[in-house]
Each structure stands twice: as C-alpha cells, then as structure tokens.
Amino acid sequence: MNATHPDSSKNAKSTIALSKPGPNGGISDRLQVIANGGSVPAEIHPAILDEDSVLDIRNFRLWYGEAQALFDINLSIPRGKVTAMIGPSGCGKSTLLRSVNRLNDLIDSVRITGDMILNGRSIYEPSVDVIELRKRMGMVFQKSNPFPMSIYENVIYPLRIDGERSHGVLDEVCERSLRGAALWEEVKDRLHESALGLSGGQQQRLCIARAISAEPDVLLMDEPCSALDPLATNKIEDLIDQLKGDYTILIVTHNMQQAARTSDYTAFMYLGHVVEYGPTETLFQKPLLQETQDYVTGRFG
Amino acid sequence: MIPTAAKDKPLNDSPTNADPTAPQRRAQRSTSSLLAYGEPMLWLTGGALTICLVMIIGLLVLIFYQGVSTFWPAPLVQITTIEDRTFMGEVTREEIFAPAETVFTQLAPEVAEQARRTVAANDGTAHRWLVRIGNFELTGDHFNWFSDFMIRDERRPEWAVTVERLSWGRFYGIPAAFLVDGAVVVDTSAQAWQRYKAHHGEIRKRWRQRRHLETHAIGKLNRQEEAARLDMRTALLEHGPDSARYAAARERLETVQRKSEIETAQLREQINALNTENSRYQLRLVTADGQEKNLALEEIVRAFPANRLSVTEKTAIYLSRWWEFFTDDPREANSEGGVFPAIFGTVVMTLVMSLAVVPFGVLAALYLREYAKAGPLISAVRIAINNLAGVPSIVFGVFGLGFFCYFVGGTIDQLFFSAKLPSPTYGTGGILWASLTLALLTLPVVIVATEEALAAVPGSMREGSYACGASKWQTIKRIVLPRAMPGIMTGMILAMARGAGEVAPLMLVGAVKLAPELPVDGIFPFLHPERSFMHLGFHIFDLGFQSQNSEAAKPMVFTTTLLLIVIIASLNLGAVLLRNRLRKKFASGVF
Numbered sequence: 001m002n003a004t005h006p007d008s009s010k011n012a013k014s015t016i017a018l019s020k021p022g023p024n025g026g027i028s029d030r031l032q033v034i035a036n037g038g039s040v041p042a043e044i045h046p047a048i049l050d051e052d053s054v055l056d057i058r059n060f061r062l063w064y065g066e067a068q069a070l071f072d073i074n075l076s077i078p079r080g081k082v083t084a085m086i087g088p089s090g091c092g093k094s095t096l097l098r099s100v101n102r103l104n105d106l107i108d109s110v111r112i113t114g115d116m117i118l119n120g121r122s123i124y125e126p127s128v129d130v131i132e133l134r135k136r137m138g139m140v141f142q143k144s145n146p147f148p149m150s151i152y153e154n155v156i157y158p159l160r161i162d163g164e165r166s167h168g169v170l171d172e173v174c175e176r177s178l179r180g181a182a183l184w185e186e187v188k189d190r191l192h193e194s195a196l197g198l199s200g201g202q203q204q205r206l207c208i209a210r211a212i213s214a215e216p217d218v219l220l221m222d223e224p225c226s227a228l229d230p231l232a233t234n235k236i237e238d239l240i241d242q243l244k245g246d247y248t249i250l251i252v253t254h255n256m257q258q259a260a261r262t263s264d265y266t267a268f269m270y271l272g273h274v275v276e277y278g279p280t281e282t283l284f285q286k287p288l289l290q291e292t293q294d295y296v297t298g299r300f301g
Numbered sequence: 302m303i304p305t306a307a308k309d310k311p312l313n314d315s316p317t318n319a320d321p322t323a324p325q326r327r328a329q330r331s332t333s334s335l336l337a338y339g340e341p342m343l344w345l346t347g348g349a350l351t352i353c354l355v356m357i358i359g360l361l362v363l364i365f366y367q368g369v370s371t372f373w374p375a376p377l378v379q380i381t382t383i384e385d386r387t388f389m390g391e392v393t394r395e396e397i398f399a400p401a402e403t404v405f406t407q408l409a410p411e412v413a414e415q416a417r418r419t420v421a422a423n424d425g426t427a428h429r430w431l432v433r434i435g436n437f438e439l440t441g442d443h444f445n446w447f448s449d450f451m452i453r454d455e456r457r458p459e460w461a462v463t464v465e466r467l468s469w470g471r472f473y474g475i476p477a478a479f480l481v482d483g484a485v486v487v488d489t490s491a492q493a494w495q496r497y498k499a500h501h502g503e504i505r506k507r508w509r510q511r512r513h514l515e516t517h518a519i520g521k522l523n524r525q526e527e528a529a530r531l532d533m534r535t536a537l538l539e540h541g542p543d544s545a546r547y548a549a550a551r552e553r554l555e556t557v558q559r560k561s562e563i564e565t566a567q568l569r570e571q572i573n574a575l576n577t578e579n580s581r582y583q584l585r586l587v588t589a590d591g592q593e594k595n596l597a598l599e600e601i602v603r604a605f606p607a608n609r610l611s612v613t614e615k616t617a618i619y620l621s622r623w624w625e626f627f628t629d630d631p632r633e634a635n636s637e638g639g640v641f642p643a644i645f646g647t648v649v650m651t652l653v654m655s656l657a658v659v660p661f662g663v664l665a666a667l668y669l670r671e672y673a674k675a676g677p678l679i680s681a682v683r684i685a686i687n688n689l690a691g692v693p694s695i696v697f698g699v700f701g702l703g704f705f706c707y708f709v710g711g712t713i714d715q716l717f718f719s720a721k722l723p724s725p726t727y728g729t730g731g732i733l734w735a736s737l738t739l740a741l742l743t744l745p746v747v748i749v750a751t752e753e754a755l756a757a758v759p760g761s762m763r764e765g766s767y768a769c770g771a772s773k774w775q776t777i778k779r780i781v782l783p784r785a786m787p788g789i790m791t792g793m794i795l796a797m798a799r800g801a802g803e804v805a806p807l808m809l810v811g812a813v814k815l816a817p818e819l820p821v822d823g824i825f826p827f828l829h830p831e832r833s834f835m836h837l838g839f840h841i842f843d844l845g846f847q848s849q850n851s852e853a854a855k856p857m858v859f860t861t862t863l864l865l866i867v868i869i870a871s872l873n874l875g876a877v878l879l880r881n882r883l884r885k886k887f888a889s890g891v892f
C-alpha cells in the first residue's frame with residue numbers, strides 16, 4: 001500500500017504537466033498516442049490516495065499470445081467502495097477484472113508481468129493458492145451462468161465445495177444471500193426447483209447471491225446488467241448500493257449512467273491503458289482530461 | 302440455363318462501372334433457375350427419406366407379422382394324393398411354380414398324364430403348398446410339398462390333433478384310444494381326448510417335479526462331491542500326498558461320497574416312482590395313413606384338436622405358446638420351446654457391458670477433453686479412437702478370445718482354480734469376457750459421445766464454478782458431468798444398441814447354442830461370470846442356419862428376431878426415458 005503511493009503520485013504529477021494543452025487541443029491527443037502504440041501515463045486523481053486501498057494493481061501487463069491486452073496498469077481499489085471501469089469495448093476491462101481472481105489462468109496463451117496486491121499479499125506469487133484466492137472473491141459475469149442444479153444448490157455452491165454439510169448453516173447462508181441479492185421473496189417457495197427456470201434478471205441476481213454467499217472481500221462484476229431489461233437493471237443497481245460498504249465492488253459497465261449512479265470511483269480505460277482514474281463525480285463532471293470528457297458525454301466510443 | 306450464364310458475363314464487370322448497369326442487373330436476377338425454387342431438391346431429399354422409411358418399415362412389418370403369427374395354432378388338413386397316399390399336417394407356406402418335366406416322369410404313367418393336363422390348363426404353372434407333416438419317426442420327413450395337380454382330396458378331419466412333444470417334433474393324428482397300464486380304457490376319439498385332458502395336467506406336474514429332482518437335487522449332491530474332490534486336489538497340490546491335510550480332505554471326500562451315494566439312491570427311487578406313475582398313461586393316435594402310435598402322456602408338451610378350436614381356445618393356446626417361449630428352455634435343437642436363457646443372457650450381457658463401458662469411456666473422454674493439453678498426440682489418439690469404431694467386430698472377438706479368455710482367464714485359472722485344471726474355469730469363453738469384449742467394441746461410441754457432451758458444456762458455467770473457488774475436479778464433478786449427463790446417456794444408448802445386436806464376436810468369446818445353466822442362479826456364489834451363455838442374436842443365427850430342421854425353425858427365427866428387436870428397443874427406451882428426465886431437470890428457460 002505504502003509502496004504504491006509515491007509511484008502513483010509521481011504519475012499524477014507528470015500527467016498533469018502533460019495534459020496542459022489537452023482540454024482545448026482538438027480530439028484526444030492521448031488516445032491518438034495510445035492508438036499508435038505509444039504509452040501515456042494514467043491521470044490519477046489525488047483523492048484516491050486518501051482512501052484505504054484493498055487491492056493494488058502494479059505495473060500490470062497482460063498478453064494474449066503475442067497480442068498485448070493490458071499496458072502498465074496501476075490502480076488502487078479503495079476498500080468498501082464501488083469502483084467502476086468504463087471504456088469502449090475491447091479495451092481490456094474484462095481482462096483486467098478476470099486478472100484479479102486469476103480466471104485468466106484458464107487461458108493457456110495468457111502471459112503477465114507486474115503484480116496485484118490484495119490486502120498486502122501478492123496475488124501472482126507462485127506460492128499463492130489460486131483456489132483460496134478465488135474463494136475470497138465473488139464474480140458476476142456478463143452473461144448469467146446459473147449452474148444446472150436447484151436454486152438452493154446454486155446459492156450455496158461455494159460452501160458445498162468447501163465441504164460445508166450443516167443444514168442450519170447452509171439454509172441460513174442461502175436465505176441471507178438471496179435476501180442480499182433481493183431475490184428471496186421471489187424464489188423462497190421454489191428453492192429446490194431448477195435455477196434454469198428463472199427469468200434472465202432473476203438468474204443474474206441468483207448469480208449475485210452465489211457470488212456473495214461466501215462473504216468475499218471483493219466482488220467483481222463484469223457488465224452485470226448488459227443483458228437485462230431496465231427493471232431488472234434497476235434492481236441490480238439498488239443491490240449494488242446496498243452491498244457497498246460491506247463489500248469492495250469492482251464493476252465493469254458500458255453504461256455511463258450506471259457508472260455515474262452506482263460507483264464511487266471510476267477508471268476510464270482505452271485500448272489496454274488506464275487513461276483517467278478518480279472519484280466518479282469529478283470524472284463525470286469536470287474530468288482532468290478532454291478525452292474523458294468526450295467519452296463520458298458520449299462524443300466517442 | 303445457357304442464356305442465364307451468358308447474361309451473367311456483364312454482371313462480373315458491373316461493379317467497376319457502377320451506375321448504368323444497376324437497373325439491368327435487377328432485371329437479370331429475376332430469371333431464377335429451377336433449382337433455386339427448391340422443388341427438385343425437395344423431391345430428391347423427400348424421395349430419399351421415403352425410400353429409407355419404406356425399407357425400414359417394410360422390414361419391421363415383415364418381422365412383426367411373421368413373428369407374431371408363428372404361435373397361432375394352424376388348422377390341420379388331410380391330403381390324399383393322386384397316388385393314393387394320405388398325409389396330414391399344417392400348411393406353412395404356398396407358392397406358384399412352373400413344374401419341370403421331371404416332376405411328371407417320376408409319377409406313374411396314368412396319373413402323370415392327368416397331372417400334365419391340369420398344369421397345361423393353368424398355362425403351365427401350378428400351385429403348391431408346403432405342409433408340415435410331422436410324425437418324423439414314421440415318415441422320416443418333417444415337411445412335404447404338395448402341388449395342386451397331385452392332390453385328389455383335401456379335408457379337415459374333425460378330431461385331428463396336433464401334438465407338441467419333448468422330442469421327435471410334432472405329431473399329427475386322430476385319437477383312437479386312451480391306455481392305462483397298457484390296456485385300452487376308452488376307444489372313441491372324444492372319450493380318449495376327454496381322458497387325455499383329465500390326466501395331462503397332473504402328469505406334467507409330476508414330470509416337472511422329476512426334472513427338478515434330476516437337475517437340482519442330484520446336481521447339488523454332485524456339486525458337493527465335486528467341491529470335496531477339489532479340496533482334496535488342492536490339498537494334494539499344496540501340501541503333498543503324505544500331509545495330514547490331504548488325508549483329512551480325502552477322508553472328507555469319502556464321507557461326502559458315502560452320504561451322497563445314499564441320498565442319490567433315495568432320489569432315484571423318488572424319480573423312478575414318478576416315472577412309473579407317469580408311464581402308465583398313453584394316448585393312442587392313428588395317423589392319416591392308418592398307422593397307430595401310442596404316445597406317453599409324459600412326452601406331450603401340448604396337444605389340441607386343431608380343427609375343433611374356438612377362437613378363445615386358439616387364443617389360449619397362442620398365449621400359452623408365447624409364455625412357453627418367454628419362460629422355458631429350448632428343446633428340439635432350439636427349434637421348439639422357449640428362449641428364456643437367451644433372453645436372460647442377452648440382457649445380462651448388455652447390462653454388464655454397459656456397466657463396463659460407460660465408466661471407462663467417460664473417464665477416458667474426461668481425460669481427453671478436460672485434462673489433456675490439445676496437441677498432435679491427443680489428435681492422434683482421437684483419430685485412433687474413431688478408427689477403432691470401424692474395426693470389424695470379429696476382430697474384437699479374436700482379440701477378446703486371445704486376451705480375455707486365454708491370457709487373463711488363463712492367468713486367473715492358474716492363480717485361483719489350479720485344482721480344476723486342465724479343464725478351464727475362466728480360461729474359456731464366458732459371459733464376463735463377452736461383455737468386456739463388447740465393451741471394448743463399443744468404447745469409441747461412448748468416448749465420442751461423451752467428448753461431444755463435455756464440449757457442449759458452456760465455458761461460462763465452468764468459469765462460474767472456478768470463480769467460486771472450485772477446483773478442477775469439483776467443477777467436473779458438480780457442473781460438467783451433470784450437465785453432460787444426457788449426452789453421456791446418448792452414448793450409452795448407442796453403445797447398448799450396438800452391443801446388444803452384435804453376434805460375430807460373441808461366437809468366439811462365450812455365446813453357445815445351448816447353455817444348461819444361467820450365469821445368475823441360486824447356487825453359491827449366485828453370479829457365475831465365467832459361464833458360457835445363450836444370446837438371442839446367436840440364437841437367431843443358430844436357428845436360421847445351423848438347424849437340421851430349418852423349415853420348422855424358420856418361424857422361430859422371425860419370432861426371436863422380433864423379441865430381440867423388442868428387447869433392444871425397450872433397453873433403449875428405458876435409457877431414453879432416463880435421459881429425458883435428466884434433460885428436463887436441466888431444461889433451460891432463459892428469459
């Protein structure tokens with residue numbers, strides 16, 4: 001934690017200097033530089049440095065085979081807050097998110113350098129037990145992926161694989177998680193029916209219930225609402241509001257309003273680079289960079 | 302067609318000089334070829350499907366009709382030929398043929414002339430009937446052809462009786478008398494038949510009792526003696542001829558032998574008593590050509606006056622024949638009686654095969670799909686597995702004989718059954734080796750189907766499981782396998798269908814024409830995987846092509862085929878229902 005501060009503050013200073021001609025100087029010089037394969041340091045608001053960070057991403061780079069997907073990512077994710085990642089599709093948001101719980105290990109071609117520090121401990125050291133690590137995180141995917149089993153078994157899946165047998169504990173966790181995911185009232189009478197019979201929105205909330213049932217440190221959400229209707233989206237946004245505080249939430253979204261409504265901090269990414277990272281309000285109202293302004297107001301992307 | 306092709310030419314140039322050609326292009330496109338409308342393809346594809354269906358349905362209808370009609374009691378006809386010989390029997394088949402001149406030259410001159418005239422009046426063709434005349438010990442024939450020009454008279458005698466016997470095939474005749482202790486008690490057809498009906502039931506009961514004593518009680522004594530003898534041999538082999546153990550074992554054998562000698566004598570007495578009682582009753586039948594024959598009632602399995610039967614009685618006989626077919630052992634070189642041992646063998650073998658092939662196939666597919674890193678080696682393995690499916694099944698039979706029977710079975714014999722050597726226990730064909738051979742044969746089917754099912758499990762589900770902190774095996778066990786289960790079941794169904802219908806390899810690894818003992822019975826240790834067994838597929842082959850009385854066996858071929866098809870279909874249906882239940886469990890109702 002301490003180690004990152006000087007680093008990111010340096011970055012912040014240097015980019016402020018660089019960005020001076022930015023706001024009034026035509027369309028997105030930085031994005032042009034990035035698109036041409038150059039590297040531009042991220043613009044990181046100093047407000048973040050005051051937060052207690054739960055996850056530090058340091059000089060993280062990632063390649064899919066020969067193609068580099070992430071370039072020198074430096075982010076610190078504040079504890080108990082909602083951090084949103086926005087950016088045009090293909091910019092590496094999902095990749096970054098999946099790197100946090102090392103889901104990218106499943107892809108043979110992936111190579112990384114750099115590190116991520118969760119609660120002061122490295123995620124990518126060889127000695128790390130990946131399964132233990134994933135147990136401390138919950139993940140919600142873009143496409144809901146309930147398992148082919150009952151609603152009940154879906155929710156308590158993380159406990160099942162830990163070998164929890166006590167019915168008391170399982171029932172209690174199931175109810176708490178479903179209530180947490182605002183699904184309890186809708187499914188409490190059909191807990192033992194197949195989860196695949198639920199509607200799309202219900203399935204996604206079920207996946208959220210599953211993700212929080214083991215009380216993870218960090219909740220990762222990859223465009224959790226992209227396949228849902230507005231009503232279901234509202235429910236899930238309310239849910240994120242309620243969960244904030246208890247959980248650190250990292251959410252990827254392509255929906256500006258959603259990022260603005262639900263998150264405390266927002267990172268704007270472009271082609272594998274973090275362009276600007278700061279408190280959501282600032283980022284959306286008076287960002288340091290013209291590029292960010294353009295993106296959040298929908299002028300490109 | 303040709304004009305269209307010619308018009309196509311400018312089309313190719315048109316993109317370069319865009320605007321002027323645009324309207325023309327639209328005009329040209331409106332002339333579509335006949336093929337484009339799809340009608341010829343519709344006829345072609347539909348026709349192909351129809352031909353397939355017609356062939357399959359035709360085959361099924363033929364098998365079904367023949368199979369179902371086999372057991373219907375046929376009426377008896379009495380035929381007198383122009384040569385003044387009389388026969389009686391069941392008409393089994395008829396056909397139209399053109400008699401060659403040799404047919405007439407064999408006849409006496411005056412009747413030959415008459416026959417020639419009849420045939421000539423029919424444009425040189427004649428009708429003939431194949432009649433099952435039975436009475437093999439008197440006629441030396443089971444069947445005879447009768448051509449229409451040869452028949453002078455044809456009648457259906459009221460009291461003609463069909464007799465199904467334990468041996469010598471069927472007997473056809475008219476009851477003349479009923480005999481008790483060799484003396485005639487009654488001497489009219491009706492009365493004799495009455496007596497027959499009164500006595501036959503109890504006599505069959507005594508016969509069954511006798512058979513039970515012979516096979517089970519005496520068999521048990523023999524087994525005890527055999528076991529004691531084996532113990533003695535084992536003691537001799539392990540401890541030498543001078544050892545105390547050997548002496549003790551020999552002592553025991555002698556005790557057992559003495560005891561069994563006494564008990565056997567008692568049993569023999571009982572059996573003799575039953576025999577004597579049974580042999581008192583006889584039915585005298587007169588054949589169509591006037592010969593008399595006394596049949597012991599004990600020898601008669603079933604008899605009925607074929608021409609006097611009402612539909613209800615016919616139905617009763619029909620059903621009782623089916624019942625016998627399902628539950629009894631075969632007799633008369635398999636052409637009569639039942640096929641119960643074959644049904645049992647087929648079902649047990651198929652189930653054991655499934656039990657062997659499914660776990661192995663699924664594990665192999667799991668490794669290939671889930672654990673192995675994709676590469677040339679894995680591709681080669683996959684190709685090899687697919688090719689395995691194309692290897693002729695007899696090759697598997699040869700392999701099974703060499704590997705399972707001789708190598709594995711021989712080794713087992715040497716290790717555990719050395720006392721019985723040189724007569725093999727496991728070192729020869731048996732139901733276990735047959736099942737394993739077929740498991741090997743159907744392994745590719747299961748592997749390929751399972752691999753496909755595993756590949757069809759969405760990656761998102763696996764990722765979801767991993768993201769919850771599941772290990773690879775937990776993910777496979779809890780998510781991938783349940784989700785792939787319907788596909789795996791499909792593989793099993795295909796394997797069962799393939800395996801249950803396979804005959805060629807079985808002939809090498811344990812299917813036999815007649816197996817006196819079932820592989821599962823009440824004798825310790827209840828399961829006898831080393832025993833050879835009967836199989837419906839092999840039974841069909843044996844009936845149709847190995848039988849001396851092939852004409853009599855022919856209807857049984859159809860019936861047995863029908864039964865085999867029904868059994869395979871119901872095994873499959875069971876598996877399909879199971880699969881559908883699984884499918885329903887995972888039925889997705891997204892949005």
Ligand SMILES: Nc1ncnc2c1ncn2[C@@H]1O[C@H](COP(=O)(O)OP(=O)(O)O)[C@@H](O)[C@H]1O
Pocket residue numbers: 064069087088089090091092093094095096107
């Ligand atoms: N499994 C993969 N193999 C190779 N390239 C990938 C893979 N997944 C994503 N990429 C590439 O990485 C880049 C970032 O993708 P992603 O993280 O999914 O973007 P986002 O979620 O921001 O839309 C894209 O260029 C994409 O093509």
Ligand SMILES: [Mg+2]
Pocket residue numbers: 093094095222223
């Ligand atoms: Mg994405």
